[in-house]
Amino acid sequence: MxxxxxxxxxTQRIVRVLETFTTERTVQTAxxxxxxxxxxxxxxxxxxxxxxxEGLLERDDEHRVRLGMRLWELALRGSxxxxxxxxxxxxxxxxxxxxxxxxxxxVLEHDSALFLERLSHPDAGANITRIAGRLPLHASSAGxxxxxxxxxxxxxxxxxxxxxxxxxxxVTDAAALRRILAGVRRSGFVVxxxxxxxxxxxxxxxxxxxxxxxxxxxxxxxxxxxxxxxAITELLRAARDVRAALSGR
Amino acid sequence: MxxxxxxxxxTQRIVRVLETFTTERTVQTAxxxxxxxxxxxxxxxxxxxxxxxEGLLERDDEHRVRLGMRLWELALRGSxxxxxxxxxxxxxxxxxxxxxxxxxxxVLEHDSALFLERLSHPDAGANITRIAGRLPLHASSAGxxxxxxxxxxxxxxxxxxxxxxxxxxxVTDAAALRRILAGVRRSGFVVxxxxxxxxxxxxxxxxxxxxxxxxxxxxxxxxxxxxxxxAITELLRAARDVRAALSGR
Numbered sequence: 431m432x433x434x435x436x437x438x439x440x441t442q443r444i445v446r447v448l449e450t451f452t453t454e455r456t457v458q459t460a461x462x463x464x465x466x467x468x469x470x471x472x473x474x475x476x477x478x479x480x481x482x483x484e485g486l487l488e489r490d491d492e493h494r495v496r497l498g499m500r501l502w503e504l505a506l507r508g509s510x511x512x513x514x515x516x517x518x519x520x521x522x523x524x525x526x527x528x529x530x531x532x533x534x535x536x537v538l539e540h541d542s543a544l545f546l547e548r549l550s551h552p553d554a555g556a557n558i559t560r561i562a563g564r565l566p567l568h569a570s571s572a573g574x575x576x577x578x579x580x581x582x583x584x585x586x587x588x589x590x591x592x593x594x595x596x597x598x599x600x601v602t603d604a605a606a607l608r609r610i611l612a613g614v615r616r617s618g619f620v621v622x623x624x625x626x627x628x629x630x631x632x633x634x635x636x637x638x639x640x641x642x643x644x645x646x647x648x649x650x651x652x653x654x655x656x657x658x659x660x661a662i663t664e665l666l667r668a669a670r671d672v673r674a675a676l677s678g679r
Numbered sequence: 680m681x682x683x684x685x686x687x688x689x690t691q692r693i694v695r696v697l698e699t700f701t702t703e704r705t706v707q708t709a710x711x712x713x714x715x716x717x718x719x720x721x722x723x724x725x726x727x728x729x730x731x732x733e734g735l736l737e738r739d740d741e742h743r744v745r746l747g748m749r750l751w752e753l754a755l756r757g758s759x760x761x762x763x764x765x766x767x768x769x770x771x772x773x774x775x776x777x778x779x780x781x782x783x784x785x786v787l788e789h790d791s792a793l794f795l796e797r798l799s800h801p802d803a804g805a806n807i808t809r810i811a812g813r814l815p816l817h818a819s820s821a822g823x824x825x826x827x828x829x830x831x832x833x834x835x836x837x838x839x840x841x842x843x844x845x846x847x848x849x850v851t852d853a854a855a856l857r858r859i860l861a862g863v864r865r866s867g868f869v870v871x872x873x874x875x876x877x878x879x880x881x882x883x884x885x886x887x888x889x890x891x892x893x894x895x896x897x898x899x900x901x902x903x904x905x906x907x908x909x910a911i912t913e914l915l916r917a918a919r920d921v922r923a924a925l926s927g928r
Contacts, residue, residue, distance in 0.1 A: 444690065
């Protein structure tokens with residue numbers, strides 16, 4: 431509806447504007463947004479004005495634009511991301527109290543692992559994950575868990591796509607990944623040494639909802655030299671607790 | 680741009696659709712959305728289709744619609760809400776470890792206190808605050824802090840508006856509120872017994888950014904019988920730490 435001559439919907443244009451904001455780029459001018467969103471300058475300026483009026487974007491005294499608190503509120507208020515994160519947070523805090531590294535929660539979203547939460551100890555080791563950031567399914571421990579329990583069509587599509595190496599140790603061979611995924615389904619966890627960064631090991635387990643469906647992955651990132659056994663035990667217990675929380679028990 | 684015959688922009692219509700989702704109402708049909716957003720049924724169905732295509736909404740097997748993970752990602756990725764929350768979280772966790780009740784972070788947004796984060800102990804007392812929920816500025820302890828340091832125009836507007844009582848003890852007299860706000864600016868904290876719920880006391884302090892501007896309020900909700908002194912000390916220390924974190928120190 432309300433399509434432009436080029437055929438893209440207004441919704442699409444708004445998404446293209448919002449997509450120009452990233453963890454690293456939080457403030458832009460309307461002209462920069464237009465250029466990055468590939469929109470004509472007049473269109474970008476009018477659209478940014480509309481979004482500012484509605485509070486989805488905010489403009490400062492220097493006419494620079496950032497994402498609005500109103501957008502944050504609308505996106506979170508009724509979201510399953512918030513529900514899942516709230517159910518998982520107490521368990522994640524317990525893991526953190528024990529392991530004191532990084533504990534994170536991810537969901538499957540458009541063929542990647544999207545991270546909903548990350549708790550990190552001040553003295554924890556390396557970890558490139560960010561909240562609202564993504565990692566490839568085949569490379570991250572959370573992603574491998576999500577991929578292992580995804581439906582077969584998605585799994586085959588992911589394995590047929592170009593498998594990028596994030597580190598020299600990322601497994602990028604589809605047959606080897608199939609064996610790893612079968613192992614995850616047998617054991618109920620994965621240990622991925624060095625697949626995101628050489629210096630760290632990811633450990634992850636599936637989180638199931640009240641129906642038994644896998645809705646998320648819970649992961650711990652450890653320094654490479656740390657044995658994963660305690661993390662596995664803590665994660666499996668936490669996954670049971672999150673399931674109970676999601677069931678309202 | 681792309682205005683409808685009734686003069687509302689497409690952005691406005693999208694906001695009206697997103698506004699129909701709340702903490703209590705997370706799943707709806709397109710027809711329900713249309714009715715609640717006051718949009719013609721055909722318009723609502725087309726707009727929901729567009730939003731589903733872009734991932735801002737998600738549709739389940741029973742054709743019911745919920746907020747999409749993609750919306751969550753776009754709203755958070757470059758947001759100052761996330762930056763503020765990340766800077767505050769370690770301090771909030773330290774307060775929680777000490778006080779073991781509720782610790783929360785709020786910002787001023789369109790004349791209310793919008794809550795960005797809430798940590799709660801399993802055995803904590805009553806607290807109606809929700810993440811992405813709002814409370815009136817004059818009634819909540821976080822709101823009083825935000826109001827005390829807001830610019831004068833906003834403060835006078837808020838005090839001139841109808842002052843709703845959330846509990847029998849909510850202060851709704853503008854002159855009494857002016858005295859309370861002057862007290863907050865002198866002491867640097869507020870203690871509000873019973874103003875949101877008779878059974879609890881809110882304690883809040885301002886959080887300043889690297890420039891010294893008040894950007895948020897940090898609050899603890901205590902059972903009414905608990906003395907506020909330890910909470911005040913913890914909150915003041917936490918506010919200093921958050922400011923340091925925001926300054927990148």
